[in-house]
């Protein structure tokens with residue numbers, strides 16, 4: 255297990271630690287100086303409206319984003335380090351699945367790319383298929399799958415290497431309520447049984463209560479971080495959605511007091 259070290263050992267570094275994280279994309283400052291921590295073994299939700307910078311933040315964490323400044327450490331190493339490659343799993347919003355291959359062939363292919371030895375591949379593939387509940391579709395062509403099933407194939411690919419940190423960009427978007435519930439149960443199982451850390455983005459606030467911790471974003475900045483109950487209590491709100499709206503109102507009021515422009519001139 256990752257987060258159970260013998261007594262006396264220093265605690266492992268957090269899964270993600272950002273200090274003054276900034277990203278420019280094109281002419282825009284998309285992330286404007288974020289400080290946050292993602293605890294190991296947690297299911298952490300990254301929530302905020304469309305366009306606030308969730309994907310950009312995730313790309314920075316997995317080392318796929320250019321023009322990142324500030325201090326960003328992942329599992330104790332600088333983000334993007336080669337040493338992290340096999341310790342991370344990243345699932346983007348667009349499922350990366352070969353439509354002319356079966357589900358099993360897709361996973362076999364990615365297992366080979368990941369360097370999983372041939373003798374261990376069948377077991378790794380079967381395990382990942384079971385995790386995402388696609389065993390009965392193993393021999394179906396990916397082209398014949400529904401959108402939600404294809405997303406689960408991508409998730410299975412990310413699980414092949416048994417990553418310590420899984421970064422999932424809107425993994426439940428477009429899924430029916432039963433599948434959403436089952437996937438959230440899987441995320442919690444991965445954290446509880448394997449000590450994996452999951453950083454999961456969503457723009458749907460009703461997923462907030464499924465997370466142990468939350469990072470709430472707006473317009474390239476972090477509005478708050480903490481457990482859902484903590485955020486509700488801190489803002490006196492009855493739901494995380496209401497807490498978010500109160501934090502946005504407070505943020506807007508602060509902005510107009512400071513006379514900050516919407517495109518973040520104050521961040522330079």
Ligand SMILES: Nc1ncnc2c1ncn2[C@@H]1O[C@H](COP(=O)(O)OP(=O)(O)OP(=O)(O)O)[C@@H](O)[C@H]1O
Nearest residue numbers: 279280282284303304305306307308309310311457
């Ligand atoms: N390639 C790019 N070049 C310039 N700006 C970009 C690029 N990609 C995204 N952006 C801008 O960066 C900002 C953040 O985008 P990002 O995709 O990180 O947001 P998001 O919160 O993940 O949105 P969504 O929930 O819709 O996926 C947006 O304002 C977007 O217009």
